[in-house]
Amino acid sequence: xxxxxxxxxxxxxxxxxxxxxxxxxxxxxxxxxxxxxxxxxxxxxxxxxxxxxxxxxxxxxxxxxx
Numbered sequence: 001x002x003x004x005x006x007x008x009x010x011x012x013x014x015x016x017x018x019x020x021x022x023x024x025x026x027x028x029x030x031x032x033x034x035x036x037x038x039x040x041x042x043x044x045x046x047x048x049x050x051x052x053x054x055x056x057x058x059x060x061x062x063x064x065x066x
Contacts, residue, residue: 018043020057029055 011025023029024042031037043056050060 016049019047019061021047052063 003008006040009026011023013021013023015021021060022042022044023031026041029037029039035053045055046053046057046060050059050063052060
């Protein structure tokens with residue numbers, strides 16, 4: 001008998017001050033209809049509503065906070 005060792009994979013989600021929501025780890029990102037949105041293993045979601053690449057951050061918050 002061989003033992004199968006399951007590696008626990010954790011997801012990290014944190015909000016940067018005055019900016020994006022950083023997501024790291026294996027997640028399923030979908031739109032409001034449930035359609036999968038492709039993304040890299042680590043990405044930032046828009047937290048200010050100004051991004052032209054929604055739902056991803058494009059750093060528009062930096063211009064708004066200047």
